[in-house]
Amino acid sequence: MRHQQLSHPSRTVALLFLALIAVGTVALKLPASNAEGISAPWLTALFTAVSAVCVTGLAVVDTGTYWSPLGQVVVMLLFQMGGFGLMTAAALLGLMVNRSLRLRTRLLTQAETHSVGLGDVVGVARVVLAVTAVCEGALAVWLMLRLHLGHGMPWGEAAWSGLFHAVSAFNNAGFSLHGDSLTRYNRDTLILLPVALGIVIGGIGFPVLQDLRARWRDPLHWSLHTKLTLTGSALLWVVGAGCLLVFEWNNPQTLGPMPAADKLLNAVFASVSARTAGFNAVDIGALTHESWALHFLLMFIGGGSAGTAGGVKISTAAILLLLVVAEVRGRPDCEAFGRRVCLPAQRQAITVLVLGSAVVAGATIVVLSTTHLPTDKVIFEVISAFGTVGLSTGITADLPALAQSVLIVLMYAGRVGLITLATSLALGERRMPWRYPEEHPIVG
Template sequence: MRASLHPARAVVMVFLLAIVVGSVLLMLPWSRDGGGSAPWLTAFFTAVSAVCVAGLIVVDTGTYWSGFGQVVIMVLFQLGGFGMMTASTLLGLMVNRSLRLRTKLLTQVETHAIGLGDVVSVARLVLVVTIGMELLLAAWLSWRLHFAYGAPWGDAAWNGLFHAISAYNNAGFSTHADSLVRYAADQWVLLPVMMAALVGGIGFPVLHDLRNKTFHPHRWSLHSKLTLATTGVLFLVGLCGVLMFEWTNARTLGPMAAGQKLLSAAFASVAARTVGFNTIDIGGLTRESIALHYFLMFVGGGSASTAGGVKVGTIAILALLVIAEIRGRADSEAFGRRVSSSAQRQAITVLVLGSALTTIGTLAILFVTEFPTDQVIFEVIAAFGSAGLSTGITADLPASGQLILAGLMYAGRVGTITLAVSLAMGERRTPYRYPEEHPIVG
């Protein structure tokens, strides 16, 4: 039975096991500050959010959970962002110095390595970049919190480490009740956090390409070029949109100086695509900004990254498909390369199923609550896209609503992995083709 388990299903099962273990640990009496066991739903929701690096919470992380509970949460989102199978692969390399075929297949599912020969190289890159970025950011934030905000070294070191790991893994968990609002005017905190989030959310295949072909951009893969180009476009769209819609909003950017507005808008543009931190009141956003966040959260980050969503590459492929159709061309092309038809079908499938999940989730929560539709849609997309942002209704949802969000977080994090890999690995050619006919479209 074990030998026949599909690699994608194995990844899903390991994520589920991590959620179960995390829930049990968070229900222990010493996980909660002040004593007493946390309710099972609170522990379960928090474990799901941490493992799926979603960042949605029903209790304040810094005051509800003890030091032990916060360590458990941090370990869970570190594993969730780092990748269960990637961690197992690195452990196997340290012990055996070699990998079996099945282990390579499992790791290929998470890292999206181009070939089995790339698995070890990508896994090692994951380790070096992850640990390096997290330690550098933790050291910088600790120094900043101590000298600029007067935090004792112990508190500064812990908060710096927690936020560094949370930022790189796009987890969105914070030990502060106001997330990063208190640092809204501090570029020495926000810019490093943004950089770590962007590196974590760009995807390891892209980082692998950049490392090996730094000075030869013409040799970068089409995936890397599409991911980098689309990420840049999305950042500019988010930045300009937030500035336009929030410039005079008294509840968000209105009271800030021009430089602070630019900084907060840039941070909001990055954070909306799954980082989960916020420097402005999400509940105070204009309706136009809320709608912009729908799109950015749904898209998410790069494939095989710590970010969620339907992925930047998916949207890029679909945009190329639309452009080719409008121009009357049979092939979707970019950077001198043709996008394969199988990649186009997979992108359409991911988009349609992602849209269906968010639609069903929205209808289900609207059925069990009376919150405004726009707030419910925001929570649903934030859960599916692992965005971690909230208008403030998560903790007020009934148990059924929180369970729906937990299911969306799980589906959004591991469902797209399973779907994409199952489609790629399950593709087969039939020895026959039916006669072609063209149904009416539009």
């Protein structure tokens, strides 16, 4: 029984993420990983390792100046491996060694990728490998050329910066070698738009990419998951950018001084990045309170399932919205695009949302009890950690050790906890041989 419990796919995923965090912490603790050649504090190394493996991007130190070149490489490797999942990497390794995957490897990969069936794992793994290599490679070369030719950065520095930011963007990690993230490039369309495209491709979810690859000429036959993810994502991008334009148009500390074209560029980039990427091209701490509230929603929802994005996922939010619409219209079924959403998916969506909300609420209370910082900034930080976003109003490094420890737990729960929960719900479903009599309690 004990062996069966430990070999459960979701538990194995969680344990392997912990193992990677432990290795990363030790590696960052080494004096060679620190720019000054001294050993980093344990909490700093642990926080950075968790943030990297969980592709969050929250940081208590400046990545570009605190860590040495070796330390920066360690950070990049951590969010690369954490980005598309240890189990996806295991599947790719299996494919390279042997074209056929054993059942156990497929089960483990399914837990990380949320694939519908075991037969999908090989296809998803191939998509992961191809898309990761092409997107990161192309984006790295583009950024290198732009940084050198457009900003005068030396070739070596441009190559490293381009690679680091390309991998960070595709994995929705949000780590930057610049202390101001991408603020220095907030009027450079040739940097912000390619980075935003990398964020979108990495965060849309590999099952969606696999579906698009297989049926790109026949959108009518895309899966319901693909249609919900693409429709919901587009809606959030447009609504998010529009609201940010309204809220920040005259803000002298953000979009106010920019011409209209740059305002639109930065609003679009911020709307995309807020869905778990973590890069910022304007000062997050200078946003209006309305924009912070909008970020609460975008960060909590996150991106597509089985990708590099975090949050409760767009499909979860879409299913809940469809449930509300069906109830308001008096329909017995939850429907979209000529399909019914199955009852187990509805229950799982409600469970993920309720438990996610409870975790955020509880963590907010704990962090507030340790600091006198404004409540809205604390809420922003908590949701950013849980949604593995990485955006910050600038208070991360100032939080006490207990509050930073809470954020560490939130980052792990947001990246691994939701995977474990969703997989356990899906694999744990069973039919009961009996049912209780039905009653209808009063609601509302």
